[in-house]
Amino acid sequence: MRVDLFDFDLPADRIALRPARPRDSARLLAVTTRDMSDRGVRDLPALLRAGDCLVFNDTRVVPAQLEGRRGRARIGATLHKRQGARAWRAFVRNGRRLAEGDRVDFADGVCATATRREVDGSWLLTFAGEEPVEALLARAGRMPLPPYIASRRAVDAADADDYQTMFASRPGAVAAPTASLHFTPALMAALAEAGIGHEVLTLHVGAGTFLPVKAEDTTDHAMHAEWGRIDAATAARLDAVRARGGRLIAAGTTSLRLLESAAREDGTIAPFEGDTEIFIIPGHRFRAVDGLVTNFHLPRSTLFMLVAALMGLDRMKAAYAHAIENGYRFYSYGDASLLIP
The missing domain is CATH 3.40.1780.10 (QueA-like)
Incomplete structure (x- = not known):
C-alpha cells in the first residue's frame, strides 16, 4: 500500500x-x-x-540514552536491542567518528567497545566490567523519551x-x-x-x-x-x-x-x-x-x-x-x- x-x-x-x-x-x-x-x-x-x-x-x-566520548569526539548512543549479557545494538550520534574496536567512555566510569557496525548503520556496543549492564545504565544513562518530546523539552526527574x-x-x-x-x-x-x-x-x-x-x-x-x-x-x-x-x-x-x-x-x-x-x-x-x-x-x-x-x-x-x-x-x-x- x-x-x-x-x-x-x-x-x-x-x-x-x-x-x-x-x-x-x-x-x-x-x-x-x-x-x-x-x-x-x-x-x-x-x-x-x-x-x-x-x-x-x-x-x-531502561535508561538507554548515553552521552560519552571517543577521544575528543562526542558520542551519543541510544540503545535499542539487547544482543547478549553485555552487548546492545545502538543508534549512535556522530557514529562516523567510530571504528571497530574503539572504546567509548560514558559518564561515571561506564565504558563500552564499538564491537561491530551493523548493516542498518547501528553499532554493537559491548560494555566493559562485571557489573550488570542494568546497573551501569542506571548510573550513566537517562530515560529515552521519544524524539517528539525530547526535541521540545529536557528529560527530567519526573520522567523516571x-x-x-x-x-x-x-x-x-x-x-x-x-x-x-x-x-x-x-x-x-x-x-x-x-x-x-x-x-x-x-x-x-x-x-x-x-x-x-x-x-x-x-x-x-x-x-x-x-x-x-x-x-x-x-x-x-x-x-x-x-x-x-x-x-x-x-x-x-x-x-x-x-x-x-x-x-x-x-x-x-x-x-x-x-x-x-x-x-x-x-x-x-x-x-x-x-x-x-x-x-x-x-x-x-x-x-x-x-x-x-x-x-x-x-x-x-x-x-x-x-x-x-x-x-x-x-x-x-x-x-x-x-x-x-
Missing part, C-alpha cells in the same frame, strides 16, 4: 509533553465501526464486558516515573508501552469489580518503533525486530477467556503485536519466545485480539497502519480528525482510544 495513504495533518500543540495527572484522568475516544464517543479512561469498566480480559506488557524501560507503567517489572525496553501508562491501581480495582480480568506478557519495545517509514510503499519497509515472551500458562489462560465467550483486549500495540505473532490459525495463543518482526497493515487477518486500547499515533507510522488495519483506514482517519478537532492530546504522554472492530 502507498505510505502516503496514512498521512494526516497534526497541529504541533496537540503533542502532549507531560502525562495527565492522575494517570487515569486522561480522555478516551471510544470507537466502533458504527459510532464514536468522547469518554474518559476511567469509563473503561463500563465500556468493556464482564468476562473480557485486558492484556498488558510488563516490560520495563512518568515513563514507566504500573506493570513494569522486566527490564529491557527502550520505549514504554504507553497505553498502559493510563492504568492505576484504582482503575484496575474497578475493572476487577466489573468482572474484567487481566494478563501480562513481555515485549521489549525497541527504539525502532519511532523510526519513520521512509519507503513510498509498505512492501519496501523493513520492520524492526523486538524480543517477546508469552509463557505456556499465560497462553492457556488467554485461550480460556475466549472459550468462555470473553474478549481479549490488547492494552497497547506492543501487546497486540505479540499476541498476533503467537496466534495459531484457529485463533488460539501458542507459547512464544523470540523476536517478532510482524508488520500489520490493512488486509491483515486478526486472529488473537478482539479490541485495543491505544494512544494516538504519528502520521505515516507503522502504528497508525496497525490501527487502520484493525478498524479500517477511513474509520481511523475520521476518528483522528475528531480527536484533533476536539483537543485530544497525542502520542506517548497523550490521551487514549478504545478500538472495538
Whole structure:
C-alpha cells in the first residue's frame, strides 16, 4: 500500500509533553465501526464486558540514552536491542567518528567497545566490567523519551516515573508501552469489580518503533525486530477467556503485536519466545485480539497502519480528525482510544 495513504495533518500543540495527572484522568475516544464517543479512561469498566480480559506488557524501560566520548569526539548512543549479557545494538550520534574496536567512555566510569557496525548503520556496543549492564545504565544513562518530546523539552526527574507503567517489572525496553501508562491501581480495582480480568506478557519495545517509514510503499519497509515472551500458562489462560465467550483486549500495540505473532490459525495463543518482526497493515487477518486500547499515533507510522488495519483506514482517519478537532492530546504522554472492530 502507498505510505502516503496514512498521512494526516497534526497541529504541533496537540503533542502532549507531560502525562495527565492522575494517570487515569486522561480522555478516551471510544470507537466502533458504527459510532464514536468522547469518554474518559476511567469509563473503561463500563465500556468493556464482564468476562473480557485486558492484556498488558510488563516490560520495563531502561535508561538507554548515553552521552560519552571517543577521544575528543562526542558520542551519543541510544540503545535499542539487547544482543547478549553485555552487548546492545545502538543508534549512535556522530557514529562516523567510530571504528571497530574503539572504546567509548560514558559518564561515571561506564565504558563500552564499538564491537561491530551493523548493516542498518547501528553499532554493537559491548560494555566493559562485571557489573550488570542494568546497573551501569542506571548510573550513566537517562530515560529515552521519544524524539517528539525530547526535541521540545529536557528529560527530567519526573520522567523516571512518568515513563514507566504500573506493570513494569522486566527490564529491557527502550520505549514504554504507553497505553498502559493510563492504568492505576484504582482503575484496575474497578475493572476487577466489573468482572474484567487481566494478563501480562513481555515485549521489549525497541527504539525502532519511532523510526519513520521512509519507503513510498509498505512492501519496501523493513520492520524492526523486538524480543517477546508469552509463557505456556499465560497462553492457556488467554485461550480460556475466549472459550468462555470473553474478549481479549490488547492494552497497547506492543501487546497486540505479540499476541498476533503467537496466534495459531484457529485463533488460539501458542507459547512464544523470540523476536517478532510482524508488520500489520490493512488486509491483515486478526486472529488473537478482539479490541485495543491505544494512544494516538504519528502520521505515516507503522502504528497508525496497525490501527487502520484493525478498524479500517477511513474509520481511523475520521476518528483522528475528531480527536484533533476536539483537543485530544497525542502520542506517548497523550490521551487514549478504545478500538472495538
